[in-house]
Amino acid sequence: MPAPFADAAALARFFDAARAIVGEDRVFAAEDDRRAYADQMAFDPAAHQPSGAVAAESVEHIQALLKAAAAARVPLWPISRGKNFGYGGSAPVQAGAVVLDLSRMNRVLEINQQLGYCVVEPGVSFYDLFDALARIGHPLWMSVPGNSWGSVAGNALERGVGPQPYGDHAAQICGLEVVLPDASLVRTGAGALDGNTAWHVTKNSYGPGWDQLFCQSNFGVVTKLGLWLMPPPEATMSLSLQLPEADDIERGIAMHAPLRLRGIIDHDAAWVSYVGIASYAGPRSMFWQGEGLLPEAEGAKIREKLGVGWWNSQVNLFGPEAVIAAKAKIISAAAKDAGIAAADWQVWRQGDDFGLSQAGIPSTRDMAMIDWYGGRGGHLGFSPVMPSDAKLAAEQFRRTRKRYEEFGVDYYGAFGVGGRQTVAVNEILYNRDDPDQARRVHALFDALIRDTHQAGFGEYRTHIGYMDAVAQTFDFNNHAMRRLNETLKDALDPHGILAPGKQGIWPRAWRDR
Numbered sequence: 001m002p003a004p005f006a007d008a009a010a011l012a013r014f015f016d017a018a019r020a021i022v023g024e025d026r027v028f029a030a031e032d033d034r035r036a037y038a039d040q041m042a043f044d045p046a047a048h049q050p051s052g053a054v055a056a057e058s059v060e061h062i063q064a065l066l067k068a069a070a071a072a073r074v075p076l077w078p079i080s081r082g083k084n085f086g087y088g089g090s091a092p093v094q095a096g097a098v099v100l101d102l103s104r105m106n107r108v109l110e111i112n113q114q115l116g117y118c119v120v121e122p123g124v125s126f127y128d129l130f131d132a133l134a135r136i137g138h139p140l141w142m143s144v145p146g147n148s149w150g151s152v153a154g155n156a157l158e159r160g161v162g163p164q165p166y167g168d169h170a171a172q173i174c175g176l177e178v179v180l181p182d183a184s185l186v187r188t189g190a191g192a193l194d195g196n197t198a199w200h201v202t203k204n205s206y207g208p209g210w211d212q213l214f215c216q217s218n219f220g221v222v223t224k225l226g227l228w229l230m231p232p233p234e235a236t237m238s239l240s241l242q243l244p245e246a247d248d249i250e251r252g253i254a255m256h257a258p259l260r261l262r263g264i265i266d267h268d269a270a271w272v273s274y275v276g277i278a279s280y281a282g283p284r285s286m287f288w289q290g291e292g293l294l295p296e297a298e299g300a301k302i303r304e305k306l307g308v309g310w311w312n313s314q315v316n317l318f319g320p321e322a323v324i325a326a327k328a329k330i331i332s333a334a335a336k337d338a339g340i341a342a343a344d345w346q347v348w349r350q351g352d353d354f355g356l357s358q359a360g361i362p363s364t365r366d367m368a369m370i371d372w373y374g375g376r377g378g379h380l381g382f383s384p385v386m387p388s389d390a391k392l393a394a395e396q397f398r399r400t401r402k403r404y405e406e407f408g409v410d411y412y413g414a415f416g417v418g419g420r421q422t423v424a425v426n427e428i429l430y431n432r433d434d435p436d437q438a439r440r441v442h443a444l445f446d447a448l449i450r451d452t453h454q455a456g457f458g459e460y461r462t463h464i465g466y467m468d469a470v471a472q473t474f475d476f477n478n479h480a481m482r483r484l485n486e487t488l489k490d491a492l493d494p495h496g497i498l499a500p501g502k503q504g505i506w507p508r509a510w511r512d513r
Contacts, residue, residue: 006074006096011051014098017068018054026055026104037082037099039091039464041370041378041432048091048464050077053099059223063183065100066221070181070495076100077499078221080122080154085147085367086381086427087158088464093501100221103151108132109224110200113139117174117200117228122153126362133229140229141359143167148362153225157215159461161416161423164360165266165318166230173211175199175226180219181493188214200226216461217485218499219492234350235321236358237328240343241335242309243271249311249397253417254390255338256313261388261419264327266318268416268423271311274303275412279369279429281306284410294410309341316358321349372410375433380441382426382448384457388418396424399451404428407444408437423460449473464501471504486511 006014011029018027028037029052037053038045051074056062069076075097082090082103090099106123111132118140120129126148133140143162145155156169166172176188186192188210191199203209214220243252252271259265275294278287287305288298303309315331317324328345335342348357355361370377386392393415404411409428416423426448430441445466452458453473462470474481485505489496496507 010072014072014074021064028053037090039089050099051096053101055101057104062179066183069497080151083150086379093464124152144360144362149364167267172228177224178220181498216503218502233318236348237317237324238346239315241313242341243311250390250394251338253393256417257388268418269315270414270416271313272414279372283371372429373431375431378430378432380428384452385460386457388422407440467504
């Protein structure tokens with residue numbers, strides 16, 4: 001598809017320059033290459049198809065490519081590994097941009113066992129980091145998201161999460177190295193002092209804190225990321241909980257939230273609907289051959305077959321065994337008081353099989369869920385953030401489930417319960433080979449954005465096709481935040497060549513297009 005913001009001659013000039021910088025074998029401009037970097041789960045892949053890709057292997061490559069892109073006025077879309085399926089994969093917001101692929105920058109640069117941090121390049125996957133830690137005996141444990149083939153740095157910068165104590169991955173960032181759009185190189189925080197040994201151990205350095213400004217932004221290309229990791233615990237304990245009915249979610253959240261606020265539970269524990277669990281077990285046809293929405297009677301049969309509740313949660317505890325055993329008693333008592341069914345606690349101690357530890361062990365099994373409807377499976381994630389108020393969350397559930405049913409999609413939801421905030425994670429599964437279902441899913445997503453905005457909540461992360469729509473909902477004082485983002489974007493990127501449109505942040509040159 002022709003690039004809307006760069007003509008063929010400009011692209012040719014850029015690709016010629018890129019070949020001189022990274023070599024012929026690191027420039028991907030053929031039709032097959034463009035398809036390979038497109039969003040594999042998009043309703044309309046052409047709407048986000050890039051003009052090609054260039055693979056950088058060093059900071060110097062990135063700097064030279066940014067200069068070449070500015071000279072040719074060709075937009076670049078940086079990716080770490082491009083595996084954030086459900087949010088756009090490796091594809092850009094706008095068709096025609098050139099993907100800046102950083103997956104070959106994949107070194108674990110440092111693991112500091114004493115101070116509990118690592119330093120990684122953007123192409124380091126969760127498997128890479130796990131293997132690096134395993135080679136030295138797991139002196140630190142990492143947190144992982146549900147699907148772990150992506151980038152450690154990319155996931156943290158997009159505010160990904162995991163079900164471990166360090167599961168707020170963006171909050172564990174400490175110290176970045178970044179190439180700005182003008183190709184200058186900066187280090188954030190304490191790293192701004194050349195040779196500062198405190199770069200990755202303190203967030204309270206001199207002046208403004210920039211680490212979070214490079215999360216979900218298009219202000220620079222991160223080339224090194226410091227990340228805090230968890231010291232290995234003496235023991236872990238794990239408890240499975242079930243709620244039998246859909247409307248029980250209110251008491252489930254009412255149980256988790258105060259325990260999380262008090263630190264009895266030290267991570268955001270999720271309640272997951274049974275369709276989510278069933279989708280990992282196999283396609284819907286394995287349970288039911290009918291058309292349309294999954295009937296509740298069939299859902300009850302699935303729950304019985306899998307031995308799960310309508311809602312299901314796993315609470316994990318990490319630390320000295322005497323400490324977590326005391327916490328376990330408090331949690332068990334809270335579950336009993338709430339009338340919530342609980343299994344026996346499962347205990348792991350150092351020296352036991354590591355696979356039973358509830359450590360951050362990477363896995364890609366969660367991608368099995370996209371086969372729920374058969375065909376070429378697809379999914380989108382819709383994830384607004386709200387207060388950890390059980391009544392509000394129950395209202396959000398009922399409102400969202402009603403929308404799913406209106407558009408003929410099986411409801412798959414989860415609530416990640418924190419002490420103060422809860423994330424309503426709604427997975428939208430569909431068959432990409434069914435045009436009618438894809439149309440309905442698109443309409444469903446639009447409706448969810450409107451409904452949630454009206455309820456007073458907003459998403460924390462979204463698919464590339466909805467970045468403008470979600471940005472539009474952050475509307476205080478006539479979109480003052482958007483104007484602030486645009487002001488900063490124009491100052492750092494006057495040519496507007498770095499990831500235009502990401503998170504709804506457009507440079508001056510293209511805002512009217």
